[in-house]
Amino acid sequence: MSTDITTTHGTDLTIAEDQIAFTPQQEAALRHAGVNAPAADLAVFFHQCKRTGLDPFARQIYMIARQGKQTIQTGIDGFRLIARRATDATNGTLGYKPTLWMTDQGQWLEVWPFDTAPVAAKVTVIRNGGEFPAIAMFREYAGRKRDGSLTQMWDNRKAGMLAKCAEALALRMAFPQDLSGLYTADEMQQADNPQVIDHGPQQHHRPQQARQEPRPAPAQEPSRQSATDRLAAQLGATPAPAQPDPAKITEWSAIIAATDTLEDLQQVYHDAYKEVGDAIIPAKDQRKAELQSAATDDQPIDAELVDDAT
Template sequence: MAYAIEAPAGMMAEGPTSHTQNPVAKTGGALAVRPEQTTWTPEQAAVLRQSGIKDQVTAAELSGFLHLCQRTGLDPFSRQIYLIGRFSKKDGRDVYTPQTGIDGYRVIAQRVTAQTGGTYGYEDTVWCDPSGRWRDVWLADEPPAAAKVTVIRNGHRFSAVATFREYVQTFPDGNPKGLWAKMPAGQIAKCAEALALRKAFPHDLAGVYTAEEMAQADNLEQVQPRVTVVQSTAPAPRRDFLAEAQTAGDADAVRALWQEAKAVGAPTEYLDQLAAIGRAKAEIADAEATLTVHAADDGSDRSIPDNAKEPGSAAQVAAEAGADPLDRLMEQTQRMWENADALGQIREDARIHGQLDRQVEGPLGSWLPLSELLTTRINELKASQGGGEQRAA
């Protein structure tokens, strides 16, 4: 099925067309683009800069844009055509390229047909699936592999095929973005239509591309830095924050590790594990601060003051000298009996101080090594919380 637009007979022959009849050029006002002007007026330049054109734009780029607006008859101040900057590593700056939408292409095609005579129309758009089968409507959830548009001008067919992979605009991870994710069939059809129109109207559409066609140019700046990094830099070793937290001196050190892990994007579950270790260390420190030390000479009791928590302090040295390490560990175990993370830290502390094999009294009155008591209790707590967790080593 095809449809066409006819122009009055007896008009100009095919070729580069004059747009002196363009209503944009004939209207008044400070922003009107006129056929005779050779540079942008101060008023026009001010509006162009407000549209996002930076000071880096060159005089040649602005002059070329003015000439293109005059030749195509598209109005930059009605957003029919615009100048887009993309950073170029070669030039070290934004390089500006004229762009229009597919509607701008259609305006030019209709205007040229009206001026030159003849006809202009389309055959039905078709889409191709990954197997190579063409369809006249696209209903699948996944994007089509390609689209085909045929423009008929003066009885001649101008067909073009655009493949999705060549034009799709993507995020750095490769997923389609914007309308390419929401309306993939429509976007690739626009690219195919632009290709076909440029074949049918080569003189009038030369030098200007549609936004849909140029979208993939943004992918190059996204992908190139990533490729460079992969080629020149080995992946950094993964940091084990949990292991560092287990051997950290106190809760403040674990808190600092938590902040570092968060800064590098650690998942919430990982951060929760770090927080649990920090809480366990804080609870152990609080328990140590309230232990009662029995003096060896007179049997009197004295509580460890707060400064005993400071590593190497005189009070801490005196406390450790006056108490059996096993008594201290058992006191901590009793206080932390319901906290698997704290019991794990106590077990690590017992290993460091060579107390794992010391015999202690278990819950049922039987005697067993401290390591077995702690391991059994940790497994019980984990089984009650999540079930089926791997037994602690």
């Protein structure tokens, strides 16, 4: 495979057409540039350089250690170059739909006029008529400092940085043979983020000190069993067991399925609830739906069933 970085009269750093591994001079240059990787990782790096045609000594492609693992990266321009070469080599077509950014109200905009960060960015690559859309979420890709604040680049160019991540995802989908195993520096910045300790829908990055502070034990929330106990007390019965007997559940389910009216269902449901608690609710709900469905306009419903637990 010919590459743009191979020349007839090159230097010791030029990767030759028939070369199958880095030379000692090239490895020394990589070490000087900060690449201190095992031989196996260097072999993979060399393969990616040959496959993509990008020059590691011009910093078009590089390897960086992140959390003990070597990652091969390039810039978004490198992705675009690889995609263009692959397209031209097959006489194909390559294009894009307008980039979109999402507001916190779920609306997609073609221009991001706000100082705040968008929720997401969407880029659609069109290759040979096929569309390859990709969405990047800000909270998943934003680069942050140790104190949890955004890095300077992500703080100054929130929409632009996120759009580049979405474009890298879309290009990798459109050109899997050419871009698999390769990542842009923009989409890998999140790998250096401080540990995320809140795993809810909106993850928050907190400084190290906050992570070390002990958290008070959460208040005990009312359990389903306590609701059962309250209902049982209202009905003048002992609380239902935490784990009711499966045989009792089956027995009461059969009795409920045999009820003919909502009034009968209500009474049976009371008795069943005293013994097995919430475990009988699915059978009650199913029979209630069946009885209501069978009722007609000239056949009024016998009674309105009210859930005691509420």
